[in-house]
Amino acid sequence: MKIKFIGGSGIVTGSKTLIESNGVRLLIDCGLFQGLKALRELNWQPLPVLPSSINYVLLTHGHLDHCGWLPRLIAQGFKGKIYCTNPTKSVAELVLLDSAKIQEEEAYYANKKHYSKHEKAEPLYTVEQAKAVFPFFKIVQQKTPVILDNDIEAVFSTSGHIIGACSITLNIEGKTLVFSGDIGRDNDVLMFPPTKPVLGDYLFLESTYGNRLHPDLDVKKKLENYINTTIQQRGTVIIPGFAVERAQSIMYLLWQLKTERRIPDVPYILDTPMGANVLNVFLENSQWHKLSITDCHEICKMFRIISEFEDTMRIIEDPQPKVIIAASGMITGGRVLSYFEHYIGLKKTTVIIVGYQAEGTRGRKLIEGAQEIKIYGNYYDVKAKIVQIEGLSAHGDQQDLLNWLSILKNAPKCIYLVHGENQAADELRFKIQERYGYKCSVPLLGTKIEI
Structure with missing residues:
Protein backbone atom coordinates (compact mmCIF):
# COMPACT_ATOMS: atom_id res chain seq x y z
CA MET A 1 0.00 0.00 0.00
CA LYS A 2 1.32 3.44 -0.97
CA ILE A 3 0.36 6.71 0.69
CA LYS A 4 1.32 10.15 -0.56
CA PHE A 5 0.79 13.43 1.28
CA ILE A 6 -0.19 15.85 -1.48
CA GLY A 7 -1.75 18.54 0.73
CA GLY A 8 -2.17 19.49 4.37
CA SER A 9 1.36 18.42 5.36
CA GLY A 10 3.60 21.01 7.00
CA ILE A 11 0.71 23.42 6.41
CA VAL A 12 -2.93 23.74 7.50
CA THR A 13 -4.56 23.98 4.07
CA GLY A 14 -5.07 21.92 0.94
CA SER A 15 -5.74 18.65 2.77
CA LYS A 16 -5.30 15.69 0.41
CA THR A 17 -3.94 12.23 1.20
CA LEU A 18 -3.66 9.73 -1.65
CA ILE A 19 -3.85 5.99 -0.93
CA GLU A 20 -3.10 3.27 -3.50
CA SER A 21 -3.98 -0.33 -2.71
CA ASN A 22 -4.35 -3.27 -5.10
CA GLY A 23 -5.26 -1.07 -8.04
CA VAL A 24 -7.70 1.09 -6.04
CA ARG A 25 -6.99 4.80 -5.47
CA LEU A 26 -8.60 6.74 -2.63
CA LEU A 27 -8.31 10.39 -1.70
CA ILE A 28 -8.91 11.42 1.92
CA ASP A 29 -10.20 15.00 1.52
CA CYS A 30 -9.69 17.22 -1.50
CA GLY A 31 -9.01 20.65 -0.11
CA LEU A 32 -8.04 24.05 -1.42
CA PHE A 33 -4.70 25.65 -0.59
CA GLN A 34 -5.10 29.05 1.10
CA GLY A 35 -2.87 31.77 2.53
CA LEU A 36 0.59 32.34 1.06
CA LYS A 37 0.68 32.99 -2.68
CA ALA A 38 3.11 30.10 -3.20
CA LEU A 39 0.49 27.80 -1.66
CA ARG A 40 -2.46 29.29 -3.57
CA GLU A 41 -0.58 28.72 -6.81
CA LEU A 42 -0.56 24.98 -6.03
CA ASN A 43 -4.32 24.99 -6.68
CA TRP A 44 -3.54 25.43 -10.38
CA GLN A 45 -1.14 22.47 -10.47
CA PRO A 46 -2.24 18.96 -11.51
CA LEU A 47 -2.38 16.07 -9.06
CA PRO A 48 0.47 13.50 -9.17
CA VAL A 49 -2.04 11.01 -10.61
CA LEU A 50 -4.80 11.48 -13.13
CA PRO A 51 -8.12 12.37 -11.43
CA SER A 52 -9.82 9.84 -13.71
CA SER A 53 -7.75 7.10 -12.02
CA ILE A 54 -9.08 7.91 -8.51
CA ASN A 55 -11.97 5.67 -7.46
CA TYR A 56 -13.17 7.29 -4.24
CA VAL A 57 -12.93 10.50 -2.23
CA LEU A 58 -13.71 10.33 1.48
CA LEU A 59 -14.53 13.74 2.99
CA THR A 60 -13.92 14.34 6.68
CA HIS A 61 -15.90 17.60 6.63
CA GLY A 62 -17.08 20.52 4.54
CA HIS A 63 -14.51 23.26 5.19
CA LEU A 64 -12.89 24.75 2.08
CA ASP A 65 -9.41 23.48 2.97
CA HIS A 66 -10.82 19.94 2.93
CA CYS A 67 -13.33 19.99 0.03
CA GLY A 68 -12.53 23.11 -2.02
CA TRP A 69 -10.58 21.41 -4.84
CA LEU A 70 -13.38 19.01 -5.76
CA PRO A 71 -14.59 21.11 -8.74
CA ARG A 72 -11.09 20.93 -10.26
CA LEU A 73 -10.92 17.19 -9.60
CA ILE A 74 -14.17 16.57 -11.44
CA ALA A 75 -13.41 19.04 -14.24
CA GLN A 76 -10.22 17.06 -14.83
CA GLY A 77 -11.95 13.69 -15.17
CA PHE A 78 -12.86 12.17 -11.78
CA LYS A 79 -15.78 9.75 -12.22
CA GLY A 80 -15.89 8.00 -8.84
CA LYS A 81 -17.87 8.49 -5.65
CA ILE A 82 -17.49 11.10 -2.88
CA TYR A 83 -18.51 9.69 0.51
CA CYS A 84 -19.50 11.98 3.39
CA THR A 85 -22.15 12.51 6.07
CA ASN A 86 -25.42 14.27 5.30
CA PRO A 87 -24.51 17.58 7.03
CA THR A 88 -21.09 17.50 5.36
CA LYS A 89 -22.78 17.19 1.97
CA SER A 90 -25.00 20.20 2.76
CA VAL A 91 -22.13 22.28 4.09
CA ALA A 92 -19.78 21.34 1.24
CA GLU A 93 -22.36 22.36 -1.35
CA LEU A 94 -22.72 25.77 0.30
CA VAL A 95 -18.95 26.19 0.70
CA LEU A 96 -18.22 25.25 -2.92
CA LEU A 97 -20.87 27.58 -4.33
CA ASP A 98 -19.62 30.42 -2.14
CA SER A 99 -16.00 29.75 -3.10
CA ALA A 100 -16.84 29.68 -6.81
CA LYS A 101 -18.87 32.89 -6.58
CA ILE A 102 -16.03 34.69 -4.77
CA GLN A 103 -13.51 33.50 -7.36
CA GLU A 104 -15.73 34.66 -10.21
CA GLU A 105 -16.18 38.05 -8.53
CA GLU A 106 -12.46 38.48 -7.84
CA ALA A 107 -11.59 37.60 -11.44
CA TYR A 108 -14.20 40.12 -12.61
CA TYR A 109 -12.82 42.90 -10.38
CA ALA A 110 -9.22 42.05 -11.31
CA ASN A 111 -10.08 42.44 -14.99
CA LYS A 112 -12.19 45.55 -14.41
CA LYS A 113 -9.56 47.32 -12.29
CA HIS A 114 -6.56 45.84 -14.14
CA TYR A 115 -4.68 44.67 -11.04
CA SER A 116 -4.07 41.11 -12.23
CA LYS A 117 -0.61 40.22 -13.53
CA HIS A 118 -2.28 37.99 -16.12
CA GLU A 119 -3.66 39.28 -19.39
CA LYS A 120 -7.04 37.99 -18.29
CA ALA A 121 -7.78 36.81 -14.75
CA GLU A 122 -9.69 33.52 -14.60
CA PRO A 123 -11.47 31.93 -11.62
CA LEU A 124 -10.03 28.63 -10.38
CA TYR A 125 -13.49 27.24 -11.05
CA THR A 126 -16.93 28.59 -11.82
CA VAL A 127 -20.30 28.26 -10.09
CA GLU A 128 -21.36 25.76 -12.75
CA GLN A 129 -18.26 23.66 -12.10
CA ALA A 130 -19.02 23.74 -8.36
CA LYS A 131 -22.57 22.52 -9.03
CA ALA A 132 -21.16 19.67 -11.13
CA VAL A 133 -19.72 18.17 -7.92
CA PHE A 134 -23.09 17.63 -6.22
CA PRO A 135 -24.25 14.46 -8.05
CA PHE A 136 -21.06 12.66 -6.95
CA PHE A 137 -21.88 12.87 -3.22
CA LYS A 138 -22.90 9.62 -1.49
CA ILE A 139 -24.30 9.88 2.04
CA VAL A 140 -22.95 7.68 4.85
CA GLN A 141 -24.17 7.21 8.41
CA GLN A 142 -21.69 7.60 11.23
CA LYS A 143 -20.46 4.37 12.84
CA THR A 144 -21.93 2.35 9.95
CA PRO A 145 -19.31 0.46 7.86
CA VAL A 146 -19.22 1.30 4.15
CA ILE A 147 -17.75 -1.30 1.79
CA LEU A 148 -15.74 0.56 -0.86
CA ASP A 149 -14.10 -2.42 -2.52
CA ASN A 150 -13.58 -6.11 -1.81
CA ASP A 151 -11.17 -5.59 1.08
CA ILE A 152 -11.64 -1.89 1.86
CA GLU A 153 -14.09 -0.78 4.54
CA ALA A 154 -14.60 2.77 5.83
CA VAL A 155 -16.25 3.90 9.08
CA PHE A 156 -17.07 7.56 9.81
CA SER A 157 -17.11 8.71 13.47
CA THR A 158 -17.93 12.22 14.68
CA SER A 159 -14.88 14.43 15.30
CA GLY A 160 -16.76 17.39 16.77
CA HIS A 161 -15.03 20.11 14.72
CA ILE A 162 -18.06 21.39 12.77
CA ILE A 163 -21.49 19.99 12.01
CA GLY A 164 -21.11 16.68 10.17
CA ALA A 165 -17.33 16.46 10.70
CA CYS A 166 -15.91 12.95 11.13
CA SER A 167 -12.74 10.99 11.56
CA ILE A 168 -12.44 8.10 9.11
CA THR A 169 -11.24 4.58 9.94
CA LEU A 170 -10.11 2.52 6.95
CA ASN A 171 -9.77 -1.25 7.20
CA ILE A 172 -7.55 -2.06 4.26
CA GLU A 173 -5.15 -4.91 3.44
CA GLY A 174 -5.72 -6.26 6.95
CA LYS A 175 -4.56 -3.02 8.52
CA THR A 176 -6.47 -0.26 10.34
CA LEU A 177 -5.75 3.33 9.26
CA VAL A 178 -7.36 6.21 11.17
CA PHE A 179 -7.59 9.68 9.64
CA SER A 180 -8.55 12.20 12.29
CA GLY A 181 -9.77 14.99 10.02
CA ASP A 182 -10.00 18.14 12.12
CA ILE A 183 -10.52 17.36 15.80
CA GLY A 184 -12.96 19.52 17.75
CA ARG A 185 -12.78 20.54 21.37
CA ASP A 186 -13.88 18.36 24.26
CA ASN A 187 -15.95 21.28 25.64
CA ASP A 188 -17.17 23.04 22.49
CA VAL A 189 -20.09 25.48 22.71
CA LEU A 190 -22.16 23.73 20.02
CA MET A 191 -20.54 20.42 19.04
CA PHE A 192 -20.38 17.13 20.90
CA PRO A 193 -16.93 15.82 21.94
CA PRO A 194 -14.94 13.93 19.30
CA THR A 195 -15.05 10.13 19.19
CA LYS A 196 -11.71 8.65 20.27
CA PRO A 197 -10.19 5.77 18.32
CA VAL A 198 -9.86 2.41 20.08
CA LEU A 199 -7.66 0.61 17.54
CA GLY A 200 -5.30 1.82 14.85
CA ASP A 201 -2.17 0.49 13.16
CA TYR A 202 -1.43 3.83 11.54
CA LEU A 203 -2.94 7.16 12.59
CA PHE A 204 -2.98 10.42 10.63
CA LEU A 205 -3.58 13.12 13.20
CA GLU A 206 -4.10 16.84 12.61
CA SER A 207 -1.78 19.17 14.54
CA THR A 208 -3.17 22.67 13.93
CA TYR A 209 -2.86 23.61 17.61
CA GLY A 210 -0.18 21.03 18.40
CA ASN A 211 1.95 23.60 20.21
CA ARG A 212 -0.79 25.61 21.91
CA LEU A 213 -3.28 25.44 24.73
CA HIS A 214 -6.50 27.41 24.49
CA PRO A 215 -6.53 30.05 27.23
CA ASP A 216 -8.80 29.42 30.19
CA LEU A 217 -10.84 32.60 29.83
CA ASP A 218 -14.44 33.76 29.89
CA SER A 393 -11.43 28.13 17.88
CA ALA A 394 -13.20 25.07 16.47
CA HIS A 395 -9.93 23.11 16.68
CA GLY A 396 -8.90 21.13 19.70
CA ASP A 397 -5.71 22.34 21.36
CA GLN A 398 -2.64 20.30 22.28
CA GLN A 399 -4.38 18.76 25.29
CA ASP A 400 -7.47 17.82 23.25
CA LEU A 401 -5.26 16.19 20.59
CA LEU A 402 -3.35 14.22 23.23
CA ASN A 403 -6.65 13.15 24.84
CA TRP A 404 -7.90 11.90 21.46
CA LEU A 405 -5.24 9.15 21.69
CA SER A 406 -6.04 8.26 25.30
CA ILE A 407 -8.13 5.08 24.88
CA LEU A 408 -6.09 3.31 22.20
CA LYS A 409 -5.80 -0.37 23.11
CA ASN A 410 -2.74 -0.93 20.95
CA ALA A 411 0.47 0.96 20.26
CA PRO A 412 0.25 2.25 16.65
CA LYS A 413 3.11 1.39 14.34
CA CYS A 414 3.29 5.11 13.53
CA ILE A 415 1.34 8.33 14.01
CA TYR A 416 1.72 10.76 11.11
CA LEU A 417 1.15 14.36 12.15
CA VAL A 418 -0.51 16.35 9.38
CA HIS A 419 -2.52 19.57 8.93
CA GLY A 420 -0.21 21.72 11.03
CA GLU A 421 2.66 24.12 10.55
CA ASN A 422 6.00 22.40 11.16
CA GLN A 423 6.68 23.84 14.61
CA ALA A 424 3.21 22.88 15.89
CA ALA A 425 3.45 19.36 14.47
CA ASP A 426 6.94 18.80 15.84
CA GLU A 427 6.01 19.92 19.35
CA LEU A 428 2.97 17.63 19.31
CA ARG A 429 5.26 14.79 18.16
CA PHE A 430 7.45 15.35 21.22
CA LYS A 431 4.43 15.47 23.58
CA ILE A 432 2.95 12.24 22.17
CA GLN A 433 6.26 10.42 22.51
CA GLU A 434 6.69 11.79 26.03
CA ARG A 435 3.20 10.78 27.21
CA TYR A 436 2.56 7.56 25.29
CA GLY A 437 5.88 6.46 23.82
CA TYR A 438 4.31 6.12 20.36
CA LYS A 439 6.40 6.52 17.23
CA CYS A 440 5.53 9.75 15.38
CA SER A 441 6.52 11.26 12.05
CA VAL A 442 5.93 14.71 10.53
CA PRO A 443 5.67 14.22 6.75
CA LEU A 444 6.43 17.12 4.45
CA LEU A 445 4.35 18.02 1.42
CA GLY A 446 4.92 15.41 -1.29
CA THR A 447 6.24 12.71 1.07
CA LYS A 448 5.55 9.10 0.00
CA ILE A 449 5.37 6.13 2.34
CA GLU A 450 4.79 2.41 1.86
CA ILE A 451 2.91 0.28 4.38
Missing part, protein backbone atom coordinates in the same frame (compact mmCIF):
# COMPACT_ATOMS: atom_id res chain seq x y z
CA VAL A 219 -15.15 34.19 26.18
CA LYS A 220 -18.55 35.78 26.82
CA LYS A 221 -16.98 38.34 29.14
CA LYS A 222 -14.39 39.24 26.50
CA LEU A 223 -17.09 39.69 23.86
CA GLU A 224 -19.15 41.75 26.27
CA ASN A 225 -16.26 44.09 27.07
CA TYR A 226 -15.15 44.62 23.48
CA ILE A 227 -18.70 45.25 22.25
CA ASN A 228 -19.70 47.62 25.06
CA THR A 229 -16.47 49.64 24.80
CA THR A 230 -16.81 50.02 21.04
CA ILE A 231 -20.52 50.89 21.06
CA GLN A 232 -19.96 53.50 23.80
CA GLN A 233 -17.47 55.15 21.43
CA ARG A 234 -20.11 55.09 18.66
CA GLY A 235 -17.99 52.59 16.77
CA THR A 236 -18.59 49.39 14.82
CA VAL A 237 -17.57 45.86 15.78
CA ILE A 238 -16.56 43.56 12.92
CA ILE A 239 -16.14 39.84 13.58
CA PRO A 240 -14.67 37.99 10.57
CA GLY A 241 -16.57 34.75 10.98
CA PHE A 242 -16.03 31.30 9.57
CA ALA A 243 -19.44 30.77 8.00
CA VAL A 244 -19.64 27.18 9.22
CA GLU A 245 -20.04 26.62 12.97
CA ARG A 246 -17.93 29.53 14.28
CA ALA A 247 -20.46 32.07 13.00
CA GLN A 248 -23.21 30.06 14.68
CA SER A 249 -21.17 29.81 17.92
CA ILE A 250 -20.66 33.58 17.98
CA MET A 251 -24.33 34.16 17.26
CA TYR A 252 -25.22 31.84 20.14
CA LEU A 253 -22.92 33.65 22.58
CA LEU A 254 -24.17 37.09 21.48
CA TRP A 255 -27.75 35.88 21.86
CA GLN A 256 -26.97 34.76 25.40
CA LEU A 257 -25.38 38.14 26.22
CA LYS A 258 -28.33 40.02 24.75
CA THR A 259 -30.83 37.84 26.63
CA GLU A 260 -28.87 38.52 29.83
CA ARG A 261 -28.95 42.28 29.01
CA ARG A 262 -25.17 42.48 29.05
CA ILE A 263 -24.77 44.05 25.59
CA PRO A 264 -26.70 46.98 24.10
CA ASP A 265 -29.71 47.02 21.80
CA VAL A 266 -27.97 47.87 18.51
CA PRO A 267 -28.22 46.18 15.10
CA TYR A 268 -26.64 42.71 15.06
CA ILE A 269 -25.93 41.66 11.50
CA LEU A 270 -24.97 38.36 9.91
CA ASP A 271 -23.59 39.22 6.48
CA THR A 272 -22.58 35.87 5.09
CA PRO A 273 -25.22 34.25 2.88
CA MET A 274 -23.52 30.93 3.41
CA GLY A 275 -23.59 31.37 7.20
CA ALA A 276 -27.31 32.03 7.03
CA ASN A 277 -27.83 28.85 5.00
CA VAL A 278 -25.75 26.86 7.49
CA LEU A 279 -28.35 27.75 10.11
CA ASN A 280 -30.79 25.66 8.06
CA VAL A 281 -28.30 22.78 8.14
CA PHE A 282 -28.36 23.03 11.95
CA LEU A 283 -32.16 22.95 11.93
CA GLU A 284 -32.22 19.92 9.64
CA ASN A 285 -29.56 17.96 11.58
CA SER A 286 -30.43 18.51 15.24
CA GLN A 287 -28.82 15.22 16.33
CA TRP A 288 -25.39 16.60 15.36
CA HIS A 289 -25.25 19.55 17.81
CA LYS A 290 -26.29 20.78 21.26
CA LEU A 291 -28.74 23.54 20.25
CA SER A 292 -32.47 23.04 20.51
CA ILE A 293 -34.74 23.93 17.60
CA THR A 294 -36.26 26.70 19.75
CA ASP A 295 -32.83 28.18 20.43
CA CYS A 296 -32.01 28.16 16.71
CA HIS A 297 -35.17 30.12 15.89
CA GLU A 298 -34.66 32.60 18.74
CA ILE A 299 -31.06 33.25 17.70
CA CYS A 300 -32.17 33.98 14.14
CA LYS A 301 -34.68 36.56 15.37
CA MET A 302 -31.90 38.61 16.97
CA PHE A 303 -29.89 39.03 13.77
CA ARG A 304 -30.54 40.84 10.56
CA ILE A 305 -29.44 38.28 8.00
CA ILE A 306 -28.06 39.81 4.80
CA SER A 307 -27.98 38.07 1.44
CA GLU A 308 -27.89 40.85 -1.17
CA PHE A 309 -24.75 42.92 -1.72
CA GLU A 310 -26.87 46.08 -2.08
CA ASP A 311 -27.91 45.64 1.55
CA THR A 312 -24.25 45.24 2.51
CA MET A 313 -23.51 48.65 0.98
CA ARG A 314 -26.44 50.24 2.85
CA ILE A 315 -25.12 48.87 6.14
CA ILE A 316 -21.61 50.13 5.35
CA GLU A 317 -22.97 53.62 4.71
CA ASP A 318 -25.07 53.62 7.89
CA PRO A 319 -23.03 55.45 10.58
CA GLN A 320 -24.88 54.05 13.60
CA PRO A 321 -23.00 51.68 15.97
CA LYS A 322 -23.49 48.00 15.13
CA VAL A 323 -22.04 44.51 15.40
CA ILE A 324 -21.31 42.65 12.17
CA ILE A 325 -20.38 39.01 11.57
CA ALA A 326 -19.10 38.60 8.01
CA ALA A 327 -17.13 35.90 6.20
CA SER A 328 -14.47 34.90 5.57
CA GLY A 329 -12.93 34.02 8.92
CA MET A 330 -9.32 34.44 7.77
CA ILE A 331 -10.28 37.59 5.79
CA THR A 332 -9.14 35.93 2.56
CA GLY A 333 -12.30 36.93 0.67
CA GLY A 334 -16.02 37.45 1.05
CA ARG A 335 -18.17 40.31 2.33
CA VAL A 336 -15.85 41.17 5.22
CA LEU A 337 -13.46 42.78 2.73
CA SER A 338 -16.11 45.34 1.76
CA TYR A 339 -16.53 46.29 5.41
CA PHE A 340 -12.78 46.52 5.86
CA GLU A 341 -12.46 48.92 2.92
CA HIS A 342 -14.63 51.38 4.84
CA TYR A 343 -13.97 50.61 8.52
CA ILE A 344 -10.37 49.34 8.90
CA GLY A 345 -9.07 52.92 8.76
CA LEU A 346 -11.33 54.19 11.58
CA LYS A 347 -9.95 54.24 15.14
CA LYS A 348 -13.36 53.61 16.69
CA THR A 349 -13.70 50.28 14.85
CA THR A 350 -12.92 47.04 16.69
CA VAL A 351 -12.06 43.90 14.72
CA ILE A 352 -12.43 40.70 16.77
CA ILE A 353 -10.40 37.85 15.30
CA VAL A 354 -11.65 34.34 16.17
CA GLY A 355 -10.37 30.96 15.08
CA TYR A 356 -7.13 29.86 13.47
CA GLN A 357 -5.41 32.26 11.06
CA ALA A 358 -3.20 30.50 8.51
CA GLU A 359 0.17 31.82 7.46
CA GLY A 360 -0.10 34.45 4.72
CA THR A 361 -3.75 35.36 5.37
CA ARG A 362 -4.89 38.90 6.17
CA GLY A 363 -6.13 37.66 9.54
CA ARG A 364 -2.66 36.37 10.44
CA LYS A 365 -1.07 39.64 9.32
CA LEU A 366 -3.48 41.70 11.42
CA ILE A 367 -2.86 39.78 14.65
CA GLU A 368 0.87 40.08 13.97
CA GLY A 369 0.51 43.88 13.90
CA ALA A 370 0.29 44.78 10.20
CA GLN A 371 0.03 48.56 9.68
CA GLU A 372 -1.65 48.19 6.30
CA ILE A 373 -3.45 45.50 4.34
CA LYS A 374 -4.10 45.02 0.64
CA ILE A 375 -7.68 44.60 -0.58
CA TYR A 376 -8.59 44.28 -4.26
CA GLY A 377 -5.29 45.80 -5.34
CA ASN A 378 -5.43 48.79 -2.96
CA TYR A 379 -3.64 49.35 0.36
CA TYR A 380 -5.52 50.46 3.48
CA ASP A 381 -4.02 51.82 6.70
CA VAL A 382 -4.97 49.76 9.76
CA LYS A 383 -6.22 52.17 12.42
CA ALA A 384 -8.96 49.96 13.86
CA LYS A 385 -8.37 48.13 17.14
CA ILE A 386 -7.44 44.52 16.37
CA VAL A 387 -8.14 42.00 19.14
CA GLN A 388 -8.17 38.21 19.24
CA ILE A 389 -10.28 35.77 21.24
CA GLU A 390 -8.51 32.41 21.00
CA GLY A 391 -11.09 30.59 23.08
CA LEU A 392 -13.48 30.43 20.11
